[in-house]
Amino acid sequence: MTHCVDNASTATKTAADPAAVEAIAFVGAVLAPFFLNDPRTGQAPDAFAALAELDVDAAAAEWPFADESEARAALALMRAGLAAGADHDDLVWEYRRLFVGPGRLPAPPWGSVYTDHDCVIFGESTLALRAWMRARGIQRLGDERTPEDHIGLMLALLSFLAAERPELVDEYLRDHLLTWAPHYLEGLAEAADHPFYRGLARLTRATLLSMQQERELAVNLPRFYR
Secondary structure (H helix, E strand, O other), X not given: OOOOOOHHHXXXXXXXXXXXXXXXXXXXXXXXXXXXOOOOOOOOHHHHHHHHOOOHHHHHHHOOOOOHHHHHHHXXXXXXXXXOOOOXXXXXXXXHHHHHOOOOOOOOOEOHHHHXXXXXXXXHXXXXXXXXXXXXXXXXXXXXXXXXXXXXXXXXXXXXXXXXXXXXXXXXXXXHHOOOHHHHHHHHHHHOOOHHHHHHHHHHHHHHHHHHHHHOOOOOXXXXXX
């Protein structure tokens, strides 16, 4: 059962729990680069290389929040996807199909595409996140052309908040990230043809939902238009 928690007490709880803060910062920092970077031309070659050599059982046992069996299954998919083929052409093309284009993206990585009536980027939820960040003195992590509600940027922001502004983590999760990310990630897992991105979607979704349960966050889900 989900419980409503007073905002002030929740913020204090988050800020006062170093282990939880560290775990949240960790998962955000680990997951974000895979959503943001082309496997061949992006800026996360070390992250992809490390995952290709991952001890799945050991990593699943230590992965925060998510159920160990689900983490193992998801990490195994990711590792298998990196192990197949020396050049990973299929992985590169799948990243571009899912996140870049050209063509219609099967699971667009921006929140407002799902929550805005017109299914557009830079929609109302994007503007609400931008206003929330501005009111709290938080600088945007991407360039001006990239909506702030890109899943990769939002995971990176989650990591930043856990490390630098832990009192804001639960508010951010409840009001901005958990409102749409699990819905999107379910769609991404279905749309992905490559095991790496199916595993990434499953791991991220399981982690966020378990984080919500552990943090006892009551999330008001919007209407989804996609």
